[in-house]
Amino acid sequence: MSDVRLRGISKSFGPVRAVRDVDLEIERGELVAVLGPSGCGKTTLLRLIAGFERPHAGCVVVGDEVVAGPGRFVPPEKRQVGMVFQDYALFPHLTVEANVAFGLAALTRSEREALTLRTLELVGLQHKARRHPHELSGGERQRVALARALAPEPKLVLLDEPFSNLDASLRAGLRREVELILGDAEATALLVTHDQEEALSLADRLAVMREGHIVQVGVPEEVYERPASRWAAQFVGEVNVLAGIAHGTGVETELGLFDLRAPASGSVHVAVRPEQLELSADHDGNAEVVAREFRGHDVLYRLRHEGGRTVLVQLPSLLLHDVGARVFVRPAASAVTTLVD
Amino acid sequence: MRRADGWTWLTICCALLVAAPLVGLPLSFVAAPGGLAEFSGFVPDALGATAILLVGVGSGTLVLGTGLALLVSFCDFPGRGWVEWALVLPLAMPGYVFTLFALGRDVPGIRSALGAVCIFTLVLYPYVYLLARAAFLAQSRTLLEAARGLGLSRRAAIVRVGLPLARPAILGGVALALMEALADFGTVNLLGVRTFTDAIYRVWFNAFDRDAAMQLATLLVSVTLTLLLLERLARGRARYHQHAATGDVVPPVRLSGLSAVGALVVPIALVGVVVVAPLAQLAAWSVESIREGLLSPEFASAARNSVLLAAMSAVLVPMVAVLLAYGVRAGGSRFAAGAARTATIGYGLPGSVVAVAVIVPLGWLDHRMNAAVGTGLLLTGTVIGLFYAYLVRFLALAWGAVETGLMRIPRQLDDAARGLGADRLDVLARVHLPLMRTGLATAALLVFVEVMKELPATLLLRPLGGDTLAIAVWQATSESLFETAALPAFLIVLVGLLPVAAMIRLSGRRGAELEAAQTAGAWAEEYEVTAI
Numbered sequence: 031m032s033d034v035r036l037r038g039i040s041k042s043f044g045p046v047r048a049v050r051d052v053d054l055e056i057e058r059g060e061l062v063a064v065l066g067p068s069g070c071g072k073t074t075l076l077r078l079i080a081g082f083e084r085p086h087a088g089c090v091v092v093g094d095e096v097v098a099g100p101g102r103f104v105p106p107e108k109r110q111v112g113m114v115f116q117d118y119a120l121f122p123h124l125t126v127e128a129n130v131a132f133g134l135a136a137l138t139r140s141e142r143e144a145l146t147l148r149t150l151e152l153v154g155l156q157h158k159a160r161r162h163p164h165e166l167s168g169g170e171r172q173r174v175a176l177a178r179a180l181a182p183e184p185k186l187v188l189l190d191e192p193f194s195n196l197d198a199s200l201r202a203g204l205r206r207e208v209e210l211i212l213g214d215a216e217a218t219a220l221l222v223t224h225d226q227e228e229a230l231s232l233a234d235r236l237a238v239m240r241e242g243h244i245v246q247v248g249v250p251e252e253v254y255e256r257p258a259s260r261w262a263a264q265f266v267g268e269v270n271v272l273a274g275i276a277h278g279t280g281v282e283t284e285l286g287l288f289d290l291r292a293p294a295s296g297s298v299h300v301a302v303r304p305e306q307l308e309l310s311a312d313h314d315g316n317a318e319v320v321a322r323e324f325r326g327h328d329v330l331y332r333l334r335h336e337g338g339r340t341v342l343v344q345l346p347s348l349l350l351h352d353v354g355a356r357v358f359v360r361p362a363a364s365a366v367t368t369l370v371d
Numbered sequence: 372m373r374r375a376d377g378w379t380w381l382t383i384c385c386a387l388l389v390a391a392p393l394v395g396l397p398l399s400f401v402a403a404p405g406g407l408a409e410f411s412g413f414v415p416d417a418l419g420a421t422a423i424l425l426v427g428v429g430s431g432t433l434v435l436g437t438g439l440a441l442l443v444s445f446c447d448f449p450g451r452g453w454v455e456w457a458l459v460l461p462l463a464m465p466g467y468v469f470t471l472f473a474l475g476r477d478v479p480g481i482r483s484a485l486g487a488v489c490i491f492t493l494v495l496y497p498y499v500y501l502l503a504r505a506a507f508l509a510q511s512r513t514l515l516e517a518a519r520g521l522g523l524s525r526r527a528a529i530v531r532v533g534l535p536l537a538r539p540a541i542l543g544g545v546a547l548a549l550m551e552a553l554a555d556f557g558t559v560n561l562l563g564v565r566t567f568t569d570a571i572y573r574v575w576f577n578a579f580d581r582d583a584a585m586q587l588a589t590l591l592v593s594v595t596l597t598l599l600l601l602e603r604l605a606r607g608r609a610r611y612h613q614h615a616a617t618g619d620v621v622p623p624v625r626l627s628g629l630s631a632v633g634a635l636v637v638p639i640a641l642v643g644v645v646v647v648a649p650l651a652q653l654a655a656w657s658v659e660s661i662r663e664g665l666l667s668p669e670f671a672s673a674a675r676n677s678v679l680l681a682a683m684s685a686v687l688v689p690m691v692a693v694l695l696a697y698g699v700r701a702g703g704s705r706f707a708a709g710a711a712r713t714a715t716i717g718y719g720l721p722g723s724v725v726a727v728a729v730i731v732p733l734g735w736l737d738h739r740m741n742a743a744v745g746t747g748l749l750l751t752g753t754v755i756g757l758f759y760a761y762l763v764r765f766l767a768l769a770w771g772a773v774e775t776g777l778m779r780i781p782r783q784l785d786d787a788a789r790g791l792g793a794d795r796l797d798v799l800a801r802v803h804l805p806l807m808r809t810g811l812a813t814a815a816l817l818v819f820v821e822v823m824k825e826l827p828a829t830l831l832l833r834p835l836g837g838d839t840l841a842i843a844v845w846q847a848t849s850e851s852l853f854e855t856a857a858l859p860a861f862l863i864v865l866v867g868l869l870p871v872a873a874m875i876r877l878s879g880r881r882g883a884e885l886e887a888a889q890t891a892g893a894w895a896e897e898y899e900v901t902a903i
Binding site for chain 1: 791
């Protein structure tokens with residue numbers, strides 16, 4: 031039984047159709063990430079679920095309640111949907127404690143204090159309870175925002191680009207931490223991001239959004255390995271799209287023969303991830319190294335193939351090839367590719 | 372299309388309450404055509420005096436305000452920091468108080484249109500000065516350097532680039548000063564200059580002809596609105612220019628020797644004449660009046676009335692402003708925003724016009740209610756009418772301060788609060804009001820001071836025995852009882868110094884020169900320009 035259901039949600043701003051006919055279900059306790067480029071309508075989708083915007087069509091169900099639909103609109107304060115804003119939107123005149131307690135006005139004083147403390151402990155900020163937001167670091171503010179959203183025990187937590195305001199060095203650690211906190215709180219959560227790495231590593235399931243549409247939904251591995259379209263393949267990670275001739279379970283391309291996930295025949299395009307290629311130093315090789323991006327544990331090479339096209343190859347950084355070197359590029363042994371448009 | 376919600380309706384009601392009387396003014400020409408015939412001599416007189424004031428005060432404040440702004444913006448001399456702020460002090464001096472001083476000291480030729488022009492120039496130049504200075508300081512060094520690179524001398528660069536860039540701000544300041552001059556009643560009445568405000572007063576009190584008063588008010592309003600429009604047009608471009616200018620601040624030229632002495636002495640002498648000398652004289656007369664028992668017996672009650680009226684308005688007017696500004700934010704409709712803008716047209720309108728405008732609908736209501744339940748003159752015979760006039764006249768002032776405060780609060784905070792279960796009233800009480808404290812305090816202070824100084828509307832609408840300090844000054848001065856007028860006048864100026872001092876302190880604390888000037892500009896704007 032899913033906890034949150036969106037059915038045919040649409041929203042326009044004037045002539046701009048920000049969200050078009052979106053369907054999405056989120057299971058209880060699940061963390062779903064909506065991934066899309068900026069301007070694809072993902073923030074609008076969050077605001078529709080939170081109740082800050084009214085959909086023009088479709089309905090939003092949270093728990094057992096229809097919160098938006100034909101002839102029905104529940105205002106945001108009655109939806110029990112928590113939101114973590116991109117810039118946190120902490121109340122600057124209130125302490126950390128009072129920020130977290132803001133949504134607990136209905137409780138008695140002692141209940142409120144206990145729950146506030148418990149939530150602050152969950153995010154590890156009980157020692158900063160009396161500070162004001164401006165006295166905190168970016169990461170601490172983020173955790174306060176999360177605690178504030180979680181404290182009223184909402185049916186759903188929405189996170190709008192929660193890590194985009196943080197330094198890259200902080201991001202990975204906080205991502206883990208947020209994942210653990212959400213897990214501990216057993217919260218159902220929807221996260222919106224344009225950062226594919228973030229979405230892939232954090233989400234239980236991923237919804238890829240483009241121009242107001244959701245173009246693919248699935249677990250991260252599935253979305254990465256079996257992109258639904260060329261666009262999705264290119265947006266989620268790096269990819270080489272190669273033309274080839276399919277013969278049943280194999281496809282012949284200019285880089286060699288790849289296995290196909292599903293049998294096909296005739297002229298096709300396949301998505302080949304950079305790590306599905308191999309290369310070796312070879313003076314008579316079929317490609318030349320044009321650029322090299324060293325990323326620590328691995329290296330991304332940009333090659334010029336003798337056919338003229340650019341090919342991306344990712345390898346462990348055990349053996350480095352220099353820029354300008356001749357290499358031979360071929361399919362990796364285990365490479366299974368997917369057809370794209 | 373969304374249905375208008377409760378907040379939008381609230382905004383519209385507020386707007387109607389405030390704007391309706393003003394919209395009704397021109398109807399007097401329909402209701403009593405030819406009502407002015409009896410007073411036909413007043414109009415040419417008033418038009419003539421208005422023309423003299425417009426030309427005289429316009430050129431006077433233009434030259435004085437711009438000149439002083441040029442001096443402190445582009446030159447450096449010992450004591451410049453002091454001079455910069457001292458030059459703002461005349462803002463605290465109401466025209467009629469300076470008139471009291473001038474009449475008491477028997478300045479030759481002061482009882483004339485020319486005398487009025489001099490007085491207005493001296494007390495109103497800070498509008499031009501503040502806006503011009505803010506504009507000069509916001510100019511980028513790059514532009515002036517580009518001009519010099521093209522072969523202009525420093526002086527030529529300022530004249531051919533600096534001044535034209537600041538022109539919208541300067542003209543805006545002049546328009547403000549002119550609006551103040553036209554709105555003034557005390558100065559022109561005491562000097563015997565027959566302007567529109569004076570004519571309205573005489574038609575009202577001597578002939579008791581409301582229709583004629585309304586028609587005169589309509590004529591005055593059309594002049595004022597034209598100025599307001601000019602000011603808006605000028606300011607619209609001023610914004611554009613200031614945003615276009617980026618880069619470093621222009622470094623000032625260091626003056627030395629005689630020119631440095633002159634740069635220090637001339638402004639100090641000016642402020643000495645406009646503020647220090649009158650205050651010293653008023654203090655001396657006050658002491659004298661207390662010692663010789665010349666103080667009017669009503670002084671205590673006038674002081675109490677003034678403080679009560681000002682304090683209650685300082686609560687009431689910002690409260691309505693909060694409702695209005697909040698209605699616009701919460702309702703979020705363009706219609707509400709338009710309504711709010713309509714509600715703020717009262718500012719920049721002369722107090723006598725506002726008084727004449729509100730008395731008619733109130734009088735009508737009074738008669739209806741009296742006929743129905745025998746309430747007597749509940750509205751026009753009490754302070755209620757006066758509060759209404761203050762609301763119409765000063766709402767824009769409070770609205771500007773409140774709205775600026777509200778605009779600084781990101782909408783995300785509204786969303787965050789609502790997502791946490793707070794409804795709109797909760798958001799106002801728990802998020803907006805605490806965050807708007809400064810804006811509210813500013814609004815309250817501004818309204819308090821303006822009501823203390825207010826003369827024409829109070830004079831026309833006060834209930835029997837409801838004299839204020841301002842009325843006491845005017846009355847005693849018109850009877851040449853200068854010593855009697857001194858103490859109330861002294862108190863009015865002291866109170867008027869509060870917001871000016873607050874402004875100076877505020878910008879001093881911020882430190883940075885440019886920011887200070889911009890604060891001052893914004894303040895001047897908040898202080899006087901918030902209409903429309």
